[in-house]
Amino acid sequence: MVAQSRAQLSRWPLPLDARFLKSSLSYTEAPPPDKPEFVFLGRSNVGKSSLLNFLTGRKHLAHTSARPGKTRTINHFEVSQKWYFTDVPGYGYARAGQKEREAWQSHLNAYLRHRPNLALVCLLVDVSVPWQRSDLAVMQNLEQSGLPWVLIFTKCDKLPRSSARHIVQKRLQELGHFLEKVPVVLSVSILEKSGRETVLDFFQQTAEAWITGRETCL
Ligand SMILES: Nc1nc2c(ncn2[C@@H]2O[C@H](COP(=O)(O)OP(=O)(O)OP(=O)(O)O)[C@@H](O)[C@H]2O)c(=O)[nH]1
Numbered sequence: 001m002v003a004q005s006r007a008q009l010s011r012w013p014l015p016l017d018a019r020f021l022k023s024s025l026s027y028t029e030a031p032p033p034d035k036p037e038f039v040f041l042g043r044s045n046v047g048k049s050s051l052l053n054f055l056t057g058r059k060h061l062a063h064t065s066a067r068p069g070k071t072r073t074i075n076h077f078e079v080s081q082k083w084y085f086t087d088v089p090g091y092g093y094a095r096a097g098q099k100e101r102e103a104w105q106s107h108l109n110a111y112l113r114h115r116p117n118l119a120l121v122c123l124l125v126d127v128s129v130p131w132q133r134s135d136l137a138v139m140q141n142l143e144q145s146g147l148p149w150v151l152i153f154t155k156c157d158k159l160p161r162s163s164a165r166h167i168v169q170k171r172l173q174e175l176g177h178f179l180e181k182v183p184v185v186l187s188v189s190i191l192e193k194s195g196r197e198t199v200l201d202f203f204q205q206t207a208e209a210w211i212t213g214r215e216t217c218l
């Protein structure tokens, strides 16, 4: 029997058909809201652009950097001709001035409020960094907004294998003090190449629910 490679066995072939569409400064410039959209939100340097590349299997699709503050616009990518993946600037970028940070925050808030085709907001949090005030505030806002959202722990390779499960459980317990309902949680590591299929499966289910919901409303 011919041995099959991991990529051949995958439900999600590598790479996915994906292309950069455009950069925008505001929701008014975004592409038409005609497909379910997945937005990657999170603190600067948490790994948003890297996750987008990892999921699509295209290393250089979104620009990444070891230094925070790399992504400065709202960037739309079309994936498999059926989804939008949207990479946005991180919040909490310390080297940006207070005014710039506030301006970005209001652009992002407006984006989340006015974009009608958001199937899922993915809030990325570095699993090795304790809860930050900014993350908690964003999660509380998401909860109040009624938008569908999920928490994605990034950089899971940074945790010792023996205690990873315990650490994640403890962090979720802590979250219970701030949120009414603990969200769905997914975990990824780009270094260990883990979590890709689970995230894409979840996106697939979410997109199907989004399409069904939209058809029901028509
Ligand atoms: N160890 C580890 N490092 C990662 C992982 N994912 C991303 N990184 C690193 O984290 C750094 C930041 O990654 P980016 O994807 O540019 O982060 P970002 O959230 O897009 O950052 P901004 O655009 O500044 O908001 C890079 O050096 C990546 O190589 C991971 O799973 N494990």
Ligand SMILES: [Mg+2]
Pocket (backbone or CB within 6 Å): 048, 049, 050, 063, 064, 070, 071, 087, 088
């Ligand atoms: Mg980025």
